[in-house]
Amino acid sequence: MMNWQKLLSPVRLGTRHSAVGSFGRSDFHKDYDRIIFSSAFRRLQRKTQVHPLPENDNIHTRLTHSLEVSCVARSMGLTVGHHLAENKRLPDGIDPDHLAAILQAASLAHDIGNPPFGHAGEYAIRQWFAEADPKFLAPLTTAQCADLLTFEGNAQGFRLLTNKRTGLYDGGMRLTYGTLASFVKYPWSASASPDKITRKFGAFQSEMPLLAEVANATGLIKVAPDRYCRHPLVYLVEAADDICYALIDIEDGIELELVDFSVLEGLLKPCMKDVSLPAEYHRETSQSRKMSFLRGRIMTGLIQALSDCFVTHEEQMMAGEMTGDLLSQVGGPYNDMILEAKAFSTQQIILNRRKVQIEVGAFACLATLLDIFCQTALEIHQANGIDDLSYRATRVRELIGADALPLDAGLYELYLAILDYISGMTDDFATRLAHDIRGG
Secondary structure: OOOHHHHOOOOEOOOOOOOOOOOOOOHHHHHHHHHHOOHHHHHHHHOEOOOOOOOOOOOOEHHHHHHHHHHHHHHHHHHHHHHHHHOOOOOOOOOHHHHHHHHHHHHHOOOOOOOOOHHHHHHHHHHHHHHOOHHHOOOOOHHHHHHHHOOOHHHHHHHHHHOHHHOOOOOOOOOEHHHHHHHOOOOEOOOOOOOOOOOOOOOOHHHHHHHHHHHHHHOOOEEEOOEEOOOOOHHHHHHHHHHHHHHHHHHHHHHOOOOOHHHHHHHHHHHHOOOOOOHHHHHOOOHHHHHHHHHHHHHHHHHHHHHHHHHHOHHHHHOOOOOOOHHHHHOHHHHHHHHHHHHHHHHHHOOOHHHHHHHHHHHHHHHHHHHHHHHHHHHHHHOOOHHHOOHHHHHHHHHHOOOOOOOOOOHHHHHHHHHHHHHOOOHHHHHHHHHHHHOO
């Protein structure tokens, strides 16, 4: 069994320092500050959530989505935290607000490693390596190849938060073990992923020692080589993400006039059978204000239902035996509503013609960048010194950063540095750079 004493470790990666009770502002609260002031988080404002390069400023980006997820997760953290405190389950010095702060920080960062163009960007990177000349992957191990062939924004996010290049010291942003463990949705490597279809994973081979350190510090149960059970709070981060994007996708669809407002009302009403809508709602003519009202009512009910479900299944999670996600355990109209919303979004919004056109362009854009950059990585790997590099490779190295592509680095490390650079791009910047490289 795991225990909350270790699961909520306030010690920072890369240091032994911790200060849970420092004048009401704990290290968990500082985690949130470090993330929100980072340039990687700031760039999420120009990264796709669902609709690439939207002209309508009311449409969600990765940044606004992440802020909303963090708010929902914080509310669930407070609710669950008070229950644990009332039952004397929290360690000394930890209060419900600390749980809320951990969840708020982990949720804020949950998409921080996503490349430009959303999931289309992930697929584009995977496809490039899958279709590349065999010479690009030949020098790598099987596990290293799996990292590239199943490239995952979640693993890139863990790398970004923990890699020394994101901070002055070892440990990257030096977040607390408790926050990092709550961030890692898939605490295993690509080669150890239990899902052989999606192959979702949470850490590249280069960061597996750091994942092991986080897992050991928080007491996550090791279930197989390179694979650990989830931190219980991950289930709340995942649930907050699910309910936000399921509902917000449809709101954005309404804003873009891809979906009629009646669709949202029809989805939500089964969850509001015991709630009577006020007369003001029926008189309201603004769809935006009506959406805000419905969202508020539904979120309140979902937060309470998910918090209650977490308490009910706490023992399973602490034993590392929880299967599925928290929403599926809630059941009833809430789970049905989220599933129906996701299905509708997939059929009516995600396959929208304009969105598909831009995503096809995203594949061409990232292929252009990867063609040039990965050829440079291979050339650096095969060179005996700076004089062996072509003029183009020298210029690409200057563009990305000579410190990021050292001449003595292994090919795998060079590829990861390139993916750091590409994943950090906004949609706009990636599009412009690819255009400039093509000479168009």
